[in-house]
Amino acid sequence: MAGSNAGKAARRHAKERQQDPLYDRELEDLPPEMRWREWLMRVEAVIFASAEPVSRKTLSRVVGKDCSIDLLIDDLGEELRDRPYELVSVAGGWQHRTRQRFAETIRASSAPTRGGAAALSEFEAMVLMAVGYFQPVTRGELSKVFGKEVSRDMIASLRGAGFLSSGPRSPTPGAPYTYVTTKHFLSAFGFETLRDLPDIEMLEDAGLLSRRVQAPVDVFDDVETESSDED
Known part of the structure; x- marks a missing residue:
């Protein structure tokens, strides 16, 4: 060998x-x-x-x-x-x-800076964090996490900014697309790997996330599947 x-x-x-x-x-x-x-x-x-x-x-x-x-x-x-x-x-x-x-x-x-990340609303940032924890995750599952709809337009915007890409089809009825984070997501938020995400219990205690979606067995697998399809 x-x-x-x-x-x-x-x-x-x-x-x-x-x-x-x-x-x-x-x-x-x-x-x-x-x-x-x-x-x-x-x-x-x-x-x-x-x-x-x-x-x-x-x-x-x-x-x-x-x-x-x-x-x-x-x-x-x-x-x-x-x-x-x-x-x-x-x-x-x-x-x-x-x-x-x-x-x-x-x-x-006020000097222009190079390579700045796209400006995100608080809700967009939280959606990205939720994808980081629960990926691969569907848009419908993200909506359940927050108790309100995560729109197709928001997902498209986050994909266009390079933060998300499409993951494998979900095994649920209709086989919707799932979403995963990209390396650009890690870079923009200053993470080395997904293991650097804030402790999820802290976010739950603060009422920012609800673990209504069952996370994958290994939520920290660094999946990065590029696709232009939407759910």
Whole structure:
């Protein structure tokens, strides 16, 4: 089994080199310290330029095959310690974000910000949270959670903003579509995984959610099924 895995890894690296033969990932002509510094700057450049959190797989494309992404991220975090922005782990990747203590300063400046999440009403935010807890969940089930209708227009708006996508058909009569959250949902709310959602009992005690829908066995499975169909 070990030999098989090693063979697959070697073939993968060979394929990557074949796809982009001119890009030097290994930097073997540089001394170790300069090589590490170049890898560090490459990782920072990719994360800085990306509009979404950058995955480990993406970062591995610009550094050597034996380079530790985790150690690079640790070093980069240290370098940013005294900067007004930091490197955060969110939605299965890494992203540059302004430190919270500068939020008021940025608002006071009225400067346009990049990559801002769509403005949500309180009810839209709660619908998103409910999908996060109970996914895959139908629109009808969401309506039962809140005791009032969750409209098709609201679901379409949340899908259009990239927060939701369609899940599998429900086994209930009529087989309506279910809905699941996306990686953009995790990124916008600052979650690494669905396990970072607030404790559901706290929301119930506050009267914001009612567990009227039976949650799936593993509500934290990260389902992300893209579809343009509506229920």
